[in-house]
Amino acid sequence: MLDFLLSYRISDFLLFSREIYQSVVADYNKAIWPIQIACLLFSAVLTFISLKPTAARMRISSLALCFVWAGIGWSFHLNHFLSINWAAKYFACIFFFQAMLFFIEALFGGVHPRRKKHPAWILGFSLFVFSAFVPIGLLSHVPLTEITLFGWGAEMTAVGTLGLLLMRQGLRWMQTLLLIISLVYVILSFLMRMGLS
Helix, strand or coil: CHHHHHCCCHHHHCCCCHHHHHHHHHHHHHHHCCHHHHHHHHHHHHHHHHHCCCHHHHHHHHHHHHHHHHHHHHHHHHCCHHHCCCCHHHHHHHHHHHHHHHHHHHHHCCCEECCCCCHHHHHHHHHHHHHHHCCHHHHHCCCHHHCCCCCCCHHHHHHHHHHHHHCEECCHHHHHHHHHHHHHHHHHHHHHHHHHC
16 A cells, blocks of 8 residues: 555656646747836835835835736736636635735734844745746756846745745744745745756
8 A cells, every 4th residue: 555655756746747847938928028028127126125125115115925826826827827727726725814914914014124144044045036037947058038137926925925035024923924835835836847857
């Protein structure tokens, strides 16, 4: 019985191949062009906010994250990924829920920056910059049409959000929930990538 269960691989649970997933990402990138340029500029603004944070800027970043998570839930999960994966509608719900949490945080505030020398801030800043400006897909010879970064790519947005959350403090239950949702999505994406490789 155990041998039977261990014979399964992650790829056995995926409903699509790597090529099909990459073509969906390429179609998505083409459909949303030139939003990618706006996302890169937005990432630069968030980098500035991270380096020079104020209470008002932190609320603005929460509001911006609300729109990013809702936008990816709608444009990627519901309009593209759903065509090859029935579970995408549930991912979209998770993205909408995360967006709602960021909206509540933007509305009521209570977010404060961490000290820049704090290890969590350093890790968070590194994760955010990595997700926003480093197209790691190019290292594995992924065509430029299939590259995603923070702001329009679901995986990299979850990684970047983890980074931004590590750089700040707020209501403990809210920050914990936001971190858990981002981390769970990163883990699921990593497992999917492992299954596709």
